[in-house]
Amino acid sequence: MRNKLWITQAVSGIILLVLLGLHLFANHTEGGLLDYAGVLRRLKDPATFALETAFLVFVTYHALVGLRAILLDYFQGERAGRYVTGLTSVVGVVAVVYGVWLSVSLYLR
Amino acid sequence: MQEPLRSVTQSELRYSPDRDLGKRGVGYWAFYLHRASGLVLSLYLLAHLGFLSALYRGPEAYNAFVAIVSQRGMLFMDVLLAAAAIYHAFNGLRVSAVGFGLGVKRQLLWFWVAFGLGLVALAAFSVRLLGGG
Amino acid sequence: MTKQAWKPGAPALETLSFTVRLRRGGPWRPLRHRWQNFAVTVPADYTVVELLESIKGHQDPSLAFRHSCHHGSCGTCAMKVNGLERLTCVTTVADVVKEGGHLEVEPLGHLPWVSDLVADAAPLFDNLEALGPGHVRMNGIFAGCIECGACISACPIGGPRSGYVGPAPLAAARDALVTGQAPGLGWGLLLERVDGNHGVWQCHTAFECSRACPADVDPAGAIIQLRQLLASGQAKSLAGLAMSRGPAVTGAPAAGPAPAGGAPHDHRPRREGGEGW
Numbered sequence: 293m294r295n296k297l298w299i300t301q302a303v304s305g306i307i308l309l310v311l312l313g314l315h316l317f318a319n320h321t322e323g324g325l326l327d328y329a330g331v332l333r334r335l336k337d338p339a340t341f342a343l344e345t346a347f348l349v350f351v352t353y354h355a356l357v358g359l360r361a362i363l364l365d366y367f368q369g370e371r372a373g374r375y376v377t378g379l380t381s382v383v384g385v386v387a388v389v390y391g392v393w394l395s396v397s398l399y400l401r
Numbered sequence: 402m403q404e405p406l407r408s409v410t411q412s413e414l415r416y417s418p419d420r421d422l423g424k425r426g427v428g429y430w431a432f433y434l435h436r437a438s439g440l441v442l443s444l445y446l447l448a449h450l451g452f453l454s455a456l457y458r459g460p461e462a463y464n465a466f467v468a469i470v471s472q473r474g475m476l477f478m479d480v481l482l483a484a485a486a487i488y489h490a491f492n493g494l495r496v497s498a499v500g501f502g503l504g505v506k507r508q509l510l511w512f513w514v515a516f517g518l519g520l521v522a523l524a525a526f527s528v529r530l531l532g533g534g
Numbered sequence: 535m536t537k538q539a540w541k542p543g544a545p546a547l548e549t550l551s552f553t554v555r556l557r558r559g560g561p562w563r564p565l566r567h568r569w570q571n572f573a574v575t576v577p578a579d580y581t582v583v584e585l586l587e588s589i590k591g592h593q594d595p596s597l598a599f600r601h602s603c604h605h606g607s608c609g610t611c612a613m614k615v616n617g618l619e620r621l622t623c624v625t626t627v628a629d630v631v632k633e634g635g636h637l638e639v640e641p642l643g644h645l646p647w648v649s650d651l652v653a654d655a656a657p658l659f660d661n662l663e664a665l666g667p668g669h670v671r672m673n674g675i676f677a678g679c680i681e682c683g684a685c686i687s688a689c690p691i692g693g694p695r696s697g698y699v700g701p702a703p704l705a706a707a708r709d710a711l712v713t714g715q716a717p718g719l720g721w722g723l724l725l726e727r728v729d730g731n732h733g734v735w736q737c738h739t740a741f742e743c744s745r746a747c748p749a750d751v752d753p754a755g756a757i758i759q760l761r762q763l764l765a766s767g768q769a770k771s772l773a774g775l776a777m778s779r780g781p782a783v784t785g786a787p788a789a790g791p792a793p794a795g796g797a798p799h800d801h802r803p804r805r806e807g808g809e810g811w
Contacts (some may be wrong), residue, residue, distance in 0.1 A: 302500060312490075328463045328464055390449060394456065
């Protein structure tokens with residue numbers, strides 16, 4: 293894991309502290325996101341929409357870079373490195389795309 | 402160029418079996434717990450994204466899902482998840498700081514500080530979740 | 535953890551009677567992961583090496599283990615005693631076992647297992663030669679390293695599976711950079727290795743290496759310093775500075791006109807080629 297990746301991992305972790313806190317706060321206060329109508333209402337608010345999207349991007353990035361680090365501790369070599377990086381990147385992109393698609397389709401309801 | 406940083410003092414890191422947690426030191430377990438909690442959280446992330454597809458299927462599906470996970474037993478699982486997240490977050494802060502060269506001299510102490518703060522946070526969260534909110 | 539110190543004129547030392555469990559076998563033997571128990575009674579201030587010599591002399595001459603200087607400066611006798619890395623020539627049995635107790639000795643982990651209590655430290659030596667400042671060490675974190683391999687064994691991600699170069703080689707690389715002495719691989723490859731997937735960024739700051747080191751080296755601290763040097767770009771400038779000083783200091787075959795006035799004579803063996811420039 294080169295230094296930029298390590299640094300972004302640490303920084304994204306710190307940012308996630310804030311985002312996770314906000315996410316939980318949004319979820320579990322004033323009815324929040326615990327019922328369908330509440331979810332739709334909240335997502336229409338651009339701030340919440342942005343927060344949830346940012347949270348998704350950062351947490352997926354942090355998780356997949358972490359998984360990559362764990363896998364690279366067990367599989368080494370040039371080829372293994374490329375497969376692991378490729379696999380985790382693909383999973384990450386799919387997760388973010390799915391999440392954004394879901395949010396947008398709910399927003400449009 | 403002179404040494405950019407003081408080395409970690411050996412007195413803290415000197416091998417001392419009396420201060421073991423079993424065969425390995427605190428740092429060893431801290432690292433593995435960090436990995437384990439990270440794995441748990443990553444799996445939870447993927448599962449969570451999957452569960453949210455209930456939103457797409459409509460109000461009945463989502464509200465039914467929320468009803469299931471709001472049961473007492475499931476809330477307890479939330480506490481476990483929170484424990485993993487809190488440990489990972491606080492220890493992650495320590496790892497980041499030490500990795501950037503902050504607090505290296507007393508890194509073991511910082512681990513326990515982070516752990517203690519984490520316990521406090523977990524207690525507060527649990528009380529909130531299981532008690533009132 | 536009482537040490538039994540014997541003074542001249544004092545009565546004979548206490549002896550300790552206990553069971554020793556030793557790892558036996560090796561990859562060349564059809565029997566794998568065999569353990570063997572020995573009942574022993576030895577003076578309490580025997581070192582673990584002396585205990586092993588006693589077992590080899592009186593009970594099983596086929597026991598294989600390495601030892602050399604017997605005073606903690608060569609690093610040959612490092613093994614895992616009760617699961618923790620120790621220099622067995624300066625560890626007394628009274629330190630690690632009680633009367634009637636149980637002592638377990640096995641070879642260092644994360645290094646190729648040769649036989650019984652012998653682990654092959656060649657991967658460590660190769661990495662040290664590749665990344666370290668050579669035979670003449672200037673004052674630095676790595677200076678006291680006795681190359682015993684305890685840090686490699688103690689590191690939670692050490693070993694061939696992870697490909698991690700290990701704490702000692704990285705501490706050596708840090709010293710090479712800071713003191714300007716060229717490593718075996720040359721500066722270019724050094725930076726690539728320590729900055730790569732199996733260099734400093736594979737360390738997860740467990741600090742077990744510094745904890746296990748019997749020579750007061752702090753490889754964890756060195757790795758963190760090395761990270762800062764790499765991240766800030768200082769490592770590159772240090773390497774550049776060292777390269778510009780010329781081949782006489784860095785040990786590669788002289789590529790241009792020799793520096794006037796003569797450079798200090800470099801006693802290190804010449805390396806083949808000059809890769810890494």
